[in-house]
Amino acid sequence: MTNYLLRGVSLVGGAYGETGGASFHGVNPASGETLAPAYHSASAAEVERAVQLAAAAAPDLARRSGTERAALLRAIAEELEAARSDLEALVPLETALPAARAAGELGRTVGQLRLFAGLVEEGSWVDARIDSADPQRQPLPRPDIRSLRRALGPVVVFGASNFPLAFSVAGGDTASALAAGCPVIVKAHPAHPATGERAAAAIAAAVARCGFPPGTFSLLFDAGLEVGKALVQHPAVRAVAFTGSTAGGRALMDLAAARPQPIPVFAEMGSINPVFVMPAALAARGAAIAEQLHASVLQGVGQFCTSPGLLVVPAGADGDALRDALRTRFTASSAAPMLTAGIAGRHAQGAQELGHIDGVTALVAPAQVRGCAQPNLFEVSAARFLAEPALQEEVFGPTSLIVRSDSAAQTLAVAASLQGQLTATLLADAADEAAAAPLLELLADVAGRVLMNGVPTGVEVCAAMVHGGPYPASSDARSTSVGTAAIERFARRVCYQNVPDALLPPALQQDNPLGIARLVNGVVKR
Numbered sequence: 001m002t003n004y005l006l007r008g009v010s011l012v013g014g015a016y017g018e019t020g021g022a023s024f025h026g027v028n029p030a031s032g033e034t035l036a037p038a039y040h041s042a043s044a045a046e047v048e049r050a051v052q053l054a055a056a057a058a059p060d061l062a063r064r065s066g067t068e069r070a071a072l073l074r075a076i077a078e079e080l081e082a083a084r085s086d087l088e089a090l091v092p093l094e095t096a097l098p099a100a101r102a103a104g105e106l107g108r109t110v111g112q113l114r115l116f117a118g119l120v121e122e123g124s125w126v127d128a129r130i131d132s133a134d135p136q137r138q139p140l141p142r143p144d145i146r147s148l149r150r151a152l153g154p155v156v157v158f159g160a161s162n163f164p165l166a167f168s169v170a171g172g173d174t175a176s177a178l179a180a181g182c183p184v185i186v187k188a189h190p191a192h193p194a195t196g197e198r199a200a201a202a203i204a205a206a207v208a209r210c211g212f213p214p215g216t217f218s219l220l221f222d223a224g225l226e227v228g229k230a231l232v233q234h235p236a237v238r239a240v241a242f243t244g245s246t247a248g249g250r251a252l253m254d255l256a257a258a259r260p261q262p263i264p265v266f267a268e269m270g271s272i273n274p275v276f277v278m279p280a281a282l283a284a285r286g287a288a289i290a291e292q293l294h295a296s297v298l299q300g301v302g303q304f305c306t307s308p309g310l311l312v313v314p315a316g317a318d319g320d321a322l323r324d325a326l327r328t329r330f331t332a333s334s335a336a337p338m339l340t341a342g343i344a345g346r347h348a349q350g351a352q353e354l355g356h357i358d359g360v361t362a363l364v365a366p367a368q369v370r371g372c373a374q375p376n377l378f379e380v381s382a383a384r385f386l387a388e389p390a391l392q393e394e395v396f397g398p399t400s401l402i403v404r405s406d407s408a409a410q411t412l413a414v415a416a417s418l419q420g421q422l423t424a425t426l427l428a429d430a431a432d433e434a435a436a437a438p439l440l441e442l443l444a445d446v447a448g449r450v451l452m453n454g455v456p457t458g459v460e461v462c463a464a465m466v467h468g469g470p471y472p473a474s475s476d477a478r479s480t481s482v483g484t485a486a487i488e489r490f491a492r493r494v495c496y497q498n499v500p501d502a503l504l505p506p507a508l509q510q511d512n513p514l515g516i517a518r519l520v521n522g523v524v525k526r
Contacts, residue, residue, distance in 0.1 A: 013214035053215030054183035079202035151181030153238035160243035173241035272309035278432035290325035296455035302398030347397030359384035420470025423456035
């Protein structure tokens, strides 16, 4: 199956661990087949060793230059590319995602590693600021004050189920934490353990090749919840990154807040990603909009955190035509395997509960196919949506709710009622711009990313991207888990006052030996 010998144990600081813990298997979602090998949960001793190794490595990583960290990130990308045949075989087997998706996701994974490599090699991300001493200032002299971003320390990353590469072991959280100079301990997702092990082996090989300390990276498996809890509560851990459900993210947030020394949890969680269809656009291109929305809702069997779960459509004949076109497309769409049987079961249950809410009409009869998701489409009036908070609950999978709005004022009310979202989308033509302006302003308060005339599925990895949003979309609306700003989650600002030049970090030294952009006495300079 692969060229790599899968061992089924944790990888602690570059060394393979024990086989004594509770065991579990990966499962092929398409066939239900149990996959070899058995995987073993990390022991308490392995958890402790992984954290202690990370704590020992943290000062070394924090001192490393941007050039050295960049070399590590590029080496990880190279090792992952060398493992391409293994990963492209394992991902479809463990997730039922197509081979093309595995190839594309691997490309994104190595691309974001190289993106962060370029960021830290250039170096200006530390946001160095210098306010020079002014001994003549009255009534008191001003001291020399300098500050920059500095690595937090050991970071725990929880792998995501729906992106086995790009948001998992070697994904964006790991890349951005390593770029910041933080050791990483990944709690592997049990839905794709072999993929996780193979990616971890690539990272470990790069760590050894670049001469970084063993504690730079560890991977821990778990059949349940205990390893994750132990990691979040360990006093040496400084931050947590998570992608998954609102319930899972909230549980981690509560654990972290209850510690004697609370730590940040950067959790990307639930979102229904509303799409607002404006009247002129609807009249001009309703058929194209139906095709576009259907494809977006069903992309990846609806298992994207940005899948459109809410479609706000004007009442009237044009809206009826869009609804009918969507119903035809959804009805003709077949059930497909989801990532796990548990996810499929929760999708079916969520769709069933949505259909039982007063005022909701099922446009496609909900059905359950074992291990698979049947696309579902529902409709409700805007008045009923505004009166029923349960209609804002995410149904993770290929399910969407059409909300019919009677007026521009009612559409604004729907937007104003929304909880925090990862994305919000406007489909509008030039004739819609006057009505779109106040709506856009409202949505900017609600969502981390506001789109026009596109679909929210598909998140570009670039400097300007924001993948986050107000709670419950994420735990911290000020952060992003995609794009180069993601590095800011794993650093804190440190101020140095009247410290001799020779003792300052290079980024703050007077002659700017790194040649980075700095804010010097209020002016950006290199």
